[in-house]
Amino acid sequence: MKKVVVGIDIGNSTTEVCVAEIDQVSNITFKSSSSVSTTGTKGTPDNIRGIKQALQIALDQIDLKHSQIDRIFLNEAAPVIGDTAMETITETIITDSTMIGHDPSTPSGEGLGIGETILITDIQRANKDQAYIVLVPKEISYEMAAKLINDADQHITGAIVQNDEAVLIQNRIKTFMPIVDEVKYIERIRLGMLAAIEVGTTGRAVQSLSNPYSIANIFKLNPEETKRIIPIAKSLIGNRSAVIVKTPHGEVREKVLPAGKLTIISHNGSFKEVPIDQGAAKIMESISSISQIVHIEGDTGSNVGGMLERMRRGLHTLSNSTMQTISIKDLLAVDVLVPIDVKGALAGEVSLEKAVALAAMVKTDKLPMQMLADALYKELGIQAEIAGVEAVMASVGALTTRGSTLPLAILDLGGGSTDAAIILEDGSAKAVHLAGAGNFITMLIDVQLSLNNLSLAEDIKRHPLAKVESLFYIRLETGEVKFFNEPLSPKLFGKIVVCKENKLIPIETKHNLEKIVMTRKTAKKDVFVQNALRALKQIAAAHDIRTISNVVLVGGSALDFEIPHMILEVLSYYNIVVGKGEIRGTEGPRNAVATGLVLSKVRRV
Numbered sequence: 001m002k003k004v005v006v007g008i009d010i011g012n013s014t015t016e017v018c019v020a021e022i023d024q025v026s027n028i029t030f031k032s033s034s035s036v037s038t039t040g041t042k043g044t045p046d047n048i049r050g051i052k053q054a055l056q057i058a059l060d061q062i063d064l065k066h067s068q069i070d071r072i073f074l075n076e077a078a079p080v081i082g083d084t085a086m087e088t089i090t091e092t093i094i095t096d097s098t099m100i101g102h103d104p105s106t107p108s109g110e111g112l113g114i115g116e117t118i119l120i121t122d123i124q125r126a127n128k129d130q131a132y133i134v135l136v137p138k139e140i141s142y143e144m145a146a147k148l149i150n151d152a153d154q155h156i157t158g159a160i161v162q163n164d165e166a167v168l169i170q171n172r173i174k175t176f177m178p179i180v181d182e183v184k185y186i187e188r189i190r191l192g193m194l195a196a197i198e199v200g201t202t203g204r205a206v207q208s209l210s211n212p213y214s215i216a217n218i219f220k221l222n223p224e225e226t227k228r229i230i231p232i233a234k235s236l237i238g239n240r241s242a243v244i245v246k247t248p249h250g251e252v253r254e255k256v257l258p259a260g261k262l263t264i265i266s267h268n269g270s271f272k273e274v275p276i277d278q279g280a281a282k283i284m285e286s287i288s289s290i291s292q293i294v295h296i297e298g299d300t301g302s303n304v305g306g307m308l309e310r311m312r313r314g315l316h317t318l319s320n321s322t323m324q325t326i327s328i329k330d331l332l333a334v335d336v337l338v339p340i341d342v343k344g345a346l347a348g349e350v351s352l353e354k355a356v357a358l359a360a361m362v363k364t365d366k367l368p369m370q371m372l373a374d375a376l377y378k379e380l381g382i383q384a385e386i387a388g389v390e391a392v393m394a395s396v397g398a399l400t401t402r403g404s405t406l407p408l409a410i411l412d413l414g415g416g417s418t419d420a421a422i423i424l425e426d427g428s429a430k431a432v433h434l435a436g437a438g439n440f441i442t443m444l445i446d447v448q449l450s451l452n453n454l455s456l457a458e459d460i461k462r463h464p465l466a467k468v469e470s471l472f473y474i475r476l477e478t479g480e481v482k483f484f485n486e487p488l489s490p491k492l493f494g495k496i497v498v499c500k501e502n503k504l505i506p507i508e509t510k511h512n513l514e515k516i517v518m519t520r521k522t523a524k525k526d527v528f529v530q531n532a533l534r535a536l537k538q539i540a541a542a543h544d545i546r547t548i549s550n551v552v553l554v555g556g557s558a559l560d561f562e563i564p565h566m567i568l569e570v571l572s573y574y575n576i577v578v579g580k581g582e583i584r585g586t587e588g589p590r591n592a593v594a595t596g597l598v599l600s601k602v603r604r605v
């Protein structure tokens with residue numbers, strides 16, 4: 001009689017199932033498979049909902065019923081849970097209104113204008129042998145403003161406008177000049193002060209006011225003062241328009257925020273401390289210098305401390321274990337620049353502040369998988385047993401990739417953690433779990449582009465971008481042009497879009513296409529190239545990565561259109577054969593653990 005068995009892999013993000021038939025002589029025939037999003041935290045009874053969905057999908061494909069299943073194999077899920085946080089290190093503060101560097105969608109004119117600030121209604125009375133920049137508050141209509149500018153004999157070099165009317169004014173005046181509009185807090189600009197205003201030429205950002213030496217030249221600054229205006233120049237980089245006003249006491253400061261420190265504790269009780277504001281490289285150096293980390297702590301009160309504590313608590317409730325057995329075993333740090341509102345700004349300016357983003361991994365002794373197996377039996381009446389360690393099962397499943405051979409290493413590129421395992425010819429295995437994976441990349445994209453929208457960030461991660469150049473064609477990020485027979489929605493015109501299957505999803509952002517592509521690629525490299533090397537080093541004989549000959553990539557992030565190539569590129573340097581898994585020749589890099597469970601269990605029986 002044939003028996004029906006099911007392998008189930010409950011991951012942090014995805015629950016995967018495969019159904020197989022086994023005959024009397026233990027021949028295995030895989031019948032179907034499926035995957036759904038994991039419901040609830042991995043290892044909790046909430047998972048049952050997802051398991052049932054996935055089972056149903058797989059069973060429907062082959063017209064089987066629950067009652068025909070003889071046995072379910074659950075993985076001994078790796079007791080790791082990942083989370084992410086960010087600690088901002090610098091803060092730009094303006095006192096006494098000195099800078100406007102915002103990006104209105106429609107500034108007008110171009111080039112640089114230098115002059116003294118004056119209210120437009122006062123211009124007629126002003127001195128004639130001096131240059132002026134006029135301020136146009138919202139009560140003055142664009143028609144009136146244009147008339148006042150045209151009537152004045154004084155030398156006007158530019159205008160700062162409160163309403164969104166730069167173009168309307170420009171169209172009505174005789175001389176062409178840079179005009180910046182949408183300056184919300186125009187009344188905070190001091191009058192009678194030397195100011196510089198710049199609008200970038202078509203398609204370009206400002207060139208002079210983002211260069212510290214140009215600013216020094218305009219305002220006649222000494223070397224000490226030039227050093228102090230660096231935060232101004234920095235926060236104006238990439239803007240289409242900018243204004244700088246020199247006030248006697250005005251100041252822009254870059255304040256370094258107290259960011260706390262991390263304490264990395266080794267198995268022999270020794271520890272290392274590293275201040276977070278020293279940046280990612282220093283943090284990673286400290287982490288890799290300790291061979292067996294038992295715990296990592298963050299200062300209470302800091303974001304990192306808060307995150308680490310939150311993760312520990314979460315896992316604590318989950319596993320009913322004492323707090324002592326839950327520890328943070330690994331961290332991945334990445335330097336980022338995040339656009340943050342400047343304090344004391346005049347027009348909602350943002351500055352790129354330095355920050356360190358961290359992914360952490362909490363580990364406990366064991367997840368309560370038996371509880372889950374019992375619940376499954378109660379709900380479905382099917383015997384469920386826990387069989388095999390996740391990472392090892394992934395390797396057994398990965399071995400069904402044609403062309404792979406023992407000794408075989410796998411990299412499981414998941415959502416919350418990057419796992420690696422190696423199986424040697426004698427069947428012995430070794431596995432590691434590292435912090436940082438697909439979800440961390442999504443967070444890095446979200447914060448660096450200030451999207452505040454994780455599902456959009458996820459789409460940006462997974463799909464290529466394009467610019468809608470006309471209603472009949474788009475230009476893909478590769479430079480290729482794609483034509484359409486039917487006109488696109490006018491709403492998409494001029495927008496940057498994510499090309500998701502047959503849909504074009506517009507991204508509401510001020511960043512250009514190149515910047516978004518670069519952010520996406522850098523995040524992927526920072527996470528997975530770094531983690532691939534860290535993980536393989538830890539499982540390699542004598543920690544020498546060159547002793548590894550074959551690596552199969554599995555897990556959700558191995559489906560990415562760029563990540564496998566990036567890993568291939570760095571590992572080829574070490575002469576390692578690496579590629580995306582083709583589990584059973586049909587599943588791609590998916591279903592490795594579920595497949596491994598069925599294979600290893602049946603073989604042993």
Ligand code: ADP
Nearest residue numbers: 011012013014414415438439555556557559560
């Ligand atoms: P887990 O084993 O932890 O449940 P998975 O192996 O399912 O995790 O991997 C989940 C990760 O894979 C998520 O970060 C998700 O964004 C990513 N992912 C899934 N599909 C794709 C895809 N097509 N392209 C890029 N990333 C993907």
Ligand code: MG
Nearest residue numbers: 011412414555
């Ligand atoms: Mg997994």
